[in-house]
Amino acid sequence: MGLLTFSLNLTLDGCVDHEEGIADEETHAFFTRLMDEHGAMLWGRVTYEMMEGYWPRVARGEVEAPPATREWAAKLEAKPKYVVSSTRTDFTWAHSHLITGDLRAGIQALKDATPDGVLLGSGTLAAELDRLGLIDEYRFLVHARIAGHGPTLYQSGLPRTRRLELISAIPLRCGAVAMHYRRTRD
Template identity: 60%
Template sequence: MSILTFGINVTLDGCIDHTQGIADDELHDYWTRVMEQSGAMLFGRTTYELMEGFWPAVARDEKAPRAMRDWAQKLDAKAKYVVSSTRSDFPWQNTVKVEGDLREAISALKAKTAQGVLVGAPKLAAALEEWGLIDEYRIVLHPIISGHGPTLFQGLPTPRQLELLSTQRFKSGVQALHFRRKAG
């Protein structure tokens, strides 16, 4: 079975508000490389709609910054799966609604996607984490204290032990951390 990786940008205080952070070329290039290593993207409806409302236009905008456009074009072409109980129409190309029992559907998606699946939806990731379905974590830590907003894994009933696989420091001071779930 392939791996499910949760990837997210967070501030030093754990805020996951998408408006907080340093969105420069180096960050976009990093996420493009991470996405390229995965066979599919997985989103909850809210995150999907944020992406759908912005990135397809950037993919077609010849004046968009190179790193943003590269990310957008590769995201546009990538297989995208969406978990939603309120929406069934997903016109963005290569988008499929996840159907049936969520735990079984995500396990099946992992099994059929040899390159692995990258999930970028915090609420969805919290549910997947409770079931032990997340194998790796790509947490990009921004040197910002937000002081507000939702944080990662609020309400998780038990702690998780992770193994640090690698770190990468960007010129902006952003740190990319790559973790794997510890065995046991």
């Protein structure tokens, strides 16, 4: 069984607005390595639709992009992508698959079928999966910024505090810190 790893960009004040992070060669290379370590991607419908509107165009060379960004896009194009949605059933982006029905059973089946693990990149979906106890690890890229606005990480709350074990903290040249935590099981 593979692990479910939640990974996201966020600011020091917890803002997860995708436009608030530092998108440079180093951060794209970080996320490309992280994606390489996992067997599949997992998103909610809203995040998936944001991603599908841009990254396939980068992978096809329709959008000007630096080498690390293009590498991310090409690898993302080839990666299996799973989407949790109750409203959408048609997915044209290559290697995209729908997860419907019982969320706990669907995600557990995905984890069981993906020995290299699943990389989750949707904040709203993460809150729900965390409530179900399905997230095993957290890989946050914490940017040296204070946004002063939302949306924020876990703004819908959790039923109780999650205890985490620090695995690593690696500073990047841009000032961001790559934080790797593992959930402790109480």
